[in-house]
Amino acid sequence: MYYPEPIAKLIESYSKLPGIGQKTATRLAFYTIGMEDEDVNLFAKNLLSAKRDLKFCSICGNLTDEDPCNICTDESRDRSTIFVVEDSKDVLAIEKIREYNGLYHVLQGTISPMNGVSPDDINVKSLITRLMDSQVEEVIIATNATSEGEATAIYLSRLIKPSGIKVTRLARGLAVGSDIEYADEVTLLKAVENRKEI
Numbered sequence: 001m002y003y004p005e006p007i008a009k010l011i012e013s014y015s016k017l018p019g020i021g022q023k024t025a026t027r028l029a030f031y032t033i034g035m036e037d038e039d040v041n042l043f044a045k046n047l048l049s050a051k052r053d054l055k056f057c058s059i060c061g062n063l064t065d066e067d068p069c070n071i072c073t074d075e076s077r078d079r080s081t082i083f084v085v086e087d088s089k090d091v092l093a094i095e096k097i098r099e100y101n102g103l104y105h106v107l108q109g110t111i112s113p114m115n116g117v118s119p120d121d122i123n124v125k126s127l128i129t130r131l132m133d134s135q136v137e138e139v140i141i142a143t144n145a146t147s148e149g150e151a152t153a154i155y156l157s158r159l160i161k162p163s164g165i166k167v168t169r170l171a172r173g174l175a176v177g178s179d180i181e182y183a184d185e186v187t188l189l190k191a192v193e194n195r196k197e198i
């Protein structure tokens with residue numbers, strides 16, 4: 001079916017989003033065209049601003065509009081614990097259970113030799129730098145329960161343990177292959193409480 005170029009381009013943009021097929025992209029594109037000018041302008045502005053104004057925190061690697069992020073600068077947080085996660089969405093998931101008051105470190109990925117991702121390609125170096133700070137007593141590794149997440153946890157554990165810092169891993173309440181960000185709050189809370197030293 002032929003569409004005028006502007007709408008074809010809009011469909012193409014929507015179809016690049018995760019979980020959006022051609023059919024949904026077409027529906028969204030036509031919906032957008034029917035929106036008020038004001039709403040479309042705001043939508044475009046928000047897209048640009050999210051991309052332009054967000055950066056990675058230079059300390060923890062979390063997505064933020066201020067560097068360092070508001071977790072790293074929060075003096076009321078416990079500086080003896082660092083919770084290591086794969087991405088910023090996991091930080092939100094853990095913050096939601098309101099049980100953890102320490103710091104975070106966002107890896108922005110996992111080690112995956114199969115896909116050519118080495119420790120140097122993810123945010124590991126800055127974690128090691130942070131651990132030189134003697135305040136840190138425990139590193140909780142909360143990478144996802146996937147083979148890459150496991151491999152990353154083992155790699156980090158071997159790297160950190162010689163320093164004498166306690167390394168723990170979330171309990172196996174989380175199903176194998178599951179993502180932290182999709183776990184329900186009770187499961188997540190249990191996984192944090194029952195974390196095991198590795």
Ligand SMILES: [Zn+2]
Nearest residue numbers: 057060069072
């Ligand atoms: Zn930060």
